Amino acid sequence: MTTPTTRIGIAPSKLARRVILGIVGFLFAIPILAMIEFTLRKGLVGGYTFDHWTGLFDPANASKYDVVYTGLVNSLMLALVTVGIVLFVLLPTMVLVQLKFPSLRRVLEFICIIPITVPAIVLVVGLAPVYSVVARIFGSSVWTLAFAYGITVLPYAYRTIQSNLGAIDTNTLSEAARSLGASWMSVFWRVLIPNLRRGIMAASFISVAVVLGEFTIASLLSRQNLQTAILLMSQSDPYVAVIIALLALAFVFLLLLLIGWAGAAGNSRRTQNRETT
Amino acid sequence: MGGGSRQFTAHTEPGDNVNSPQGVSVELTDITKTYGGQRALNALTLSVEPGEFVALLGPSGCGKTTALRSIAGLETIDSGTIAINGEDVTDQPTNKRDMGMVFQSYSLFPHLTAGKNVEFGLRMRKVGVDERKERAAKALSMVGLDGHFDRYSHELSGGQQQRVALARALVTEPRVLLLDEPLSALDAKVRVQLREEIRRIQTQLGITTLFVTHDQEEALAVADRVAVMQAGNIEQIGTPEDLYGRPQTPFVAEFIGLGNRLAGVAAAGEVEVLGQKLPLLQPNVADGPVRVLLRPEDVELTSSGMPGTVISSSFLGSFRRTNVLLDDDTTIIAVQHPVRDNPRPGTKVFLSLIGAAVSVTPM
Missing domain, CATH: 1.20.5 (Single alpha-helices involved in coiled-coils or other helix-helix interfaces)
Structure with missing residues (x-):
């Protein structure tokens, strides 16, 4: 039966x-x-x-909430620079390791995973003397925090890009493109990047989410970002601080939805591929 | 870029030779390649004539793919030279060698349509949009894929993907076509169809082609010459008929086709096997005990001769192969015969040897 x-x-x-x-x-x-x-x-x-919600968007209160807007702008700038580090340093390194130095893959993976095992507070203790040097070279502008954030997002960005790299046959695609006359630059831009789009998008969104939620490093290195601004604001206007926290949560939730959507699109494409071959 | 005189013509039949072959020669001289102390290529020397179709055949790890990838520039060789039409390309990067390559695994760019995949090489050569489209459409038509221009790779079957890969490799009119086991991922029927099409197109274009395969039937069916490789070098190169009928080494004799290995005695230009005398194809064999290789088609079922008992019989389409245990109870001989004879296991039969011993080696 x-x-x-x-x-x-x-x-x-x-x-x-x-x-x-x-x-x-x-x-x-x-x-x-x-x-x-x-x-x-x-x-x-x-x-x-609804006064607290409407008050936040009232131009008359702009100066009152200045610290939050400054924090938000700083965080968005930091997110942008961090994504830049992921795209222009981590991604080419991973592609290079995948294509030319596959024996280094484990080493790179180990290095990229380390930050997830180190608590932020411990990281700051190590970063403090480093940042005294960074400040001498680049000044103490808030964007320099992105160097530290570039390290904290490594585990998440690495994992998402690596899963995409593993899903496509990068070696054969590169060799096929090379045999058709493509330079290494063309291979990277015209063949690999379009096929890694899903991983790149996911890594970028996760990086933005991590940076927008980061408090410890910014606070202990005395830089102002969205999270430190929320803390400051909560001392004078706890309602607005919570509203900002809610909006930040909603924004991150939206980013994660986008990652899920990108992933689902990739999966359905792979499934179709299996069905037709 | 060479080969500009070739033009694609869709659906030309084999032998039409609408364009005179304009292939180039390929010369490999003393190529050596080592992977971590292991020699993949051991002073390999190979000369391919213009317009020739040469198959590199051998067991896994014999170096055939390494040789092909070295020609493409995808592997850096340790020593030796690679010349295309007399030009030394040993130190040229892959993208400057002007070769078309089809890979074993599906290598179409997944983000591009079939048409755009075919256009890729032309785009790298900065060919104008209109000409690109026209040539890509012609190339797709040549491989029998009219109307598939806008399909993505995930919308194509494995065979269709390899056809697109072939069109993509040929559309730039490369000097040499390199095929790295392009049929191994396909099912048997598609494999036969596609290998015949590859040969048709190669004959039509007259392009010098190197074809790597581990399937001897495939190599013998399509190539002008077959190079049998072992341990990073060529054991023997020759026409399929030569390799099958006149193998120069025991390895080639056993690798190509099936054979019965029997003990015999060589004397005065003949070899005596199982009480029968057969002519020797190799004149330089010293008299004395030898190991003899006989093809199954050189043994026949007769009404009288060596007695034996059928132990199994397989229907193989156009012929049948039967294994017979001789009455000495130790020798098993494979016999190839017409399908109308259908001996059942246990049946008593008689065998006689015809033809010649294809390989004889001193014991």
Whole structure:
């Protein structure tokens, strides 16, 4: 006797999946809902209002929230420079290792994974003397923090790019392009980059998400970014601080959705490929 | 870039020779290549005539792919020279060698359509957009893929992808076409179809072609000459008929085709095997005990002769191959015969030897 569907191993039933998802979703939703509820409070008088939300976007309050805007601009600039480090340093290095020095792949992987094992506070202790040198060379402008962020995003950026690199036959594609007359530059720009687009996008989005959420390094190296600004603002206007935190969360959530979408698009393309060959 | 006189013509039949062959010669001289102390190529020397189709055949690890990749410039050789049409290209980078290559694995650029893939080489040569499109369409038509210009690789079957790869390699009118086991990932029927098309197109264009394969049937079927490789060098190079009928070394004799290895005695230009005398193809064999290789088609089922018992029989399409255990209870002989004879296992049969011993080596 056969059953119409067979479950493999200990895969949960549809109901169990929904219950687990519901519990996890509820646990995640509690603090977010609490934050939203908090931003709508009228203060000690009781009741709810949208004043804190509308006030944030009121031009009359611009000077009051200046620190937040400065922090936001700094964080966006840092995200941009960090993404630049990922794209112009990490990506070419990984491609080079993949094509020319495959024996170094393990070494590169080890180096790139190290930052995830080092707590930010420990990293800062090591970075402090380094930044005294950095400050002498590049000045103490906030963008120099991107050097440290370039290290902290390494594990995430490496993993996403490597999974894409592993999914395409970079060696054969490069050799095919070379045999057709392409220079190494053309191979990189016209063949590899278009096929690594999904990994590059994901690495960039994750880097932006990590940089926007970073507090410890900026705070201990006395630089101002979005997270330090939120902390500052919370001392004078806790409602606005929480609103900014919510908006930052929503932005990061949107980025992760985009990564998921890019990944799903790649997967469906690969599945189609398997079906037709 | 050479070979400018060739033009693609769609669906030309083999032997039409619409364009006179304008291939170039390829000369490999004393090529040596070592991987971590292991010699992949051991002073390999090979000369390919203009317009010739040469297959490099050999077991895994014999160096055939390394030799092809060295010609393409994808491997740096330790010593020796590679010359194309007399020009030394040993130190030229791959993208300057003007060679078309088809790889074993599917190598189409996944982000480009079939047409754009074919256009790629022309784009690298800065050919104008209109000419690019026209030549790419012609090349696709030549490999039987009209109407597939806008298809992506994931929308094509394996055979179609290799056809596009072939069109892409040929559209730039390269001096030499290099094929690195292009059929090995395809199913048997497509493999036969495509190898015949490759030969048709090669004959039509007259392009010098080197074809790496480990499939002897494939090599013998399409090549003008086959180079059998072992341990980084060429054991023997010759026409398929020569290799099959007159192997120069025991390795070639055993690698090409099937053979019965039997003990015999050489004397006075003949060899005596199982009580029968056969002519020697190799005149320089010293008299004395020898090991003899006989093809299954040089043994026949007869009404009288050496007695034996059928132990198995396989239907192979146009012929049947039967293994017979001789009455000495030690010798098993493979016999190739027409399918109308269908001896069952256990049946008593008689064998006689015809033809010649293709290989004889002193014991």
